[in-house]
Amino acid sequence: MDNILQTIGIQNYVLLSTLLFCIGVFGVLYRRNAIIMFMSIEIMLNAVNLLFVAFSTYHQDAEGQVFVFFSMAVAAAEVAVGLAILVAIYRNLTSIDIDNLKNLKG
């Protein structure tokens, strides 16, 4: 079976990951809705996961793919915690706009 990497080329994977990562970064920076920021963070995470898998295949080494499983498991746990925090914020402020979260002002 032909290696799919040879068909598409590793550089396209890298570009895609970079693009996804930048979308995530800008999403985090520009959006004020906490849930959307959260989704952007997930996009960044998955961009990195994609890069992992791509290089794992490129190097013919399964270790990277195993690592992505761990990463996803941890991300799932992190999503659970993050969403719980968001719920708590909403209960306190009746809003999830991060501009309202200014209690830590010095």
Add this chain to the structure above:
Amino acid sequence: MDTSLILLLLLAPFAGFLINVFFGKSIRKSASGWLGTLSVAISFLVTCVFFADIASGGAPVHKPLFDWIAFEDFQVCVGVTLDQLSLLWLMFVTGIGTLIHIYSISYMHDDENVHKFFAYLNLFVFFMIILVAGSNLLVMFIGWEGVGLCSYLLIGFWHKNQEYNDAAKKAFIMNRIGDLGFLIGMFIIAIMCNSLEYTEIQQVIAGSSNEYNWMGVAALCLFIGATGKSAQLPLYTWLPDAMAGPTPVSALIHAATMVTAGIFMVTRMHFLFDNAPDVQSAIAIVGAITALLAATIGLVQNDIKKVLAYSTVSQLGLMFLALGLGAYEIAVFHVITHAFFKACLFLGSGSVIHALHGEQDMRNMGGLKSVMKITYVTFLISSLAIAGIPPFSGFFSKDEILMTAFHNNIPLWIIASLASVMTAFYMFRLLYLTFFKEFRGTEEQKKHLHESPALITIPLIVLAVLAAVGGLISLPGNSWLSHYLAPVFGDKAHVAHHFGTTEYILMAVAVAGGLIGIAIAYVKYLKNSEVPPTDSQMSGFSKVLYNKYYIDEIYESVFVKPLHALSRFFRDTLERMLSALVYGFGGATHALGARGKSLQNGSIGYYLFAFVLGFSIIMFYLILA
């Protein structure tokens, strides 16, 4: 056996101190007095045992008790030396100490802090024993500081009176100035001799005869220490003020024992001073001038205790004169006779003050002869003794000093003789004003006049007897004291004066001088019934004298005021600059914080932006590098 006796000698007064300090409040007042007396009496008895042994030809006792400081080759041990000199000193310190303790039981009986008084007195005796019996300079210094502390505590014993507190502080501070001299002298000796033991210092000095200029400096420093403790020029002004303390304290500490510590120290270190002739002349001159100066001030004082205080300074000056002339055993002789008659005089004045309920001004006394017979007689005997009238003790000792001065240096002899004439005058002025003519106090005081109780009169009688016969220990030509002290001063012990016509003429001159002084006082105060004028009526030179040559004022403007000005300069200028610097640091940090805190604006978006920006910068840097 020796060790336990020595420990008993040292620790009996200390035990008395501890008991009186910690349990004094809970035992009865008279009990604390008797306890204090007993503890000193024990020391006296132990001293007697040692003294009897050494006086009959026994060897001196040197007892190291324990090692204290040990460097590689420099060691200081706490030890005791009981030789002829220290035992003689201990005899009269503990003996007179016991008498004065007995006296104090009655004198202080209605004071509320009587247990503290006896505690301090006991502590004083303890330190005095350490000072005298120590086997090296450092141990002596412990005692030296300790007696200074007790002196401070006892001068300020009636601490509710601010003047008394000031007097106590003055005594302490002036002594500190002298103590600095003592310390520096001790350091020099420690460096030069590599030891502080008397015997070893003596060996070092005897072993090398030249290149000992540093030792001369050390001698001078030690002498400065002695001027502080023994109230010599220029550090004498604390002693008259020290009369603020209770009278027994004045008798014991500020007349008989502590103030002679300087003389003891010089006598102890005689081998050092013998090698420094320049310092010796300085001592003689300082002593003579002090004797004259203090005697002139004593002429016009009206406070009974002040007169005695200046007389003490003057007599101490005579002793230093003798020391400066190298006549150590004569100085020691005068210390002993002076301890007898001056303690008696102070206790007698205490008896008078007691009878008059605290009155100390002689202008309000008079006529006490008929009421206070015992006090009067003892006072008369002691006054005769201090005036140098034969056959009382002061005659012999003072005459020896004058004779030595005559043989060495005529001007010093003239100064000392003048001081003696003045001594005779002011003592009899005191006597006449206090005991003769009519009583000049209030009617209320007159009704309560009484002779003091037996506990006060017995010590007076004992001391008066000693003041009368004390001269026997060193009769001219056949001196027991010289023989006794010969082992201490070695072969260069004082050679007894050859007794010829000169000596008899000198004696006659001295006695005549004393009689003249007495006669002037007699004519002025008894025949013409003069009473010294009130403070505002004084004029001319007597006003200068009454104000003590304004020496306190001079010290005030020369030393105290510039010091205060310096302190103010430091406080107002230097400290302000320093605090500006320190506060400046604080202010800068604060301002920085105030700026920095606006970074922390609480906006999560802003933080994230900063985080991403920072991260990007770091990544760029790492990649480009």
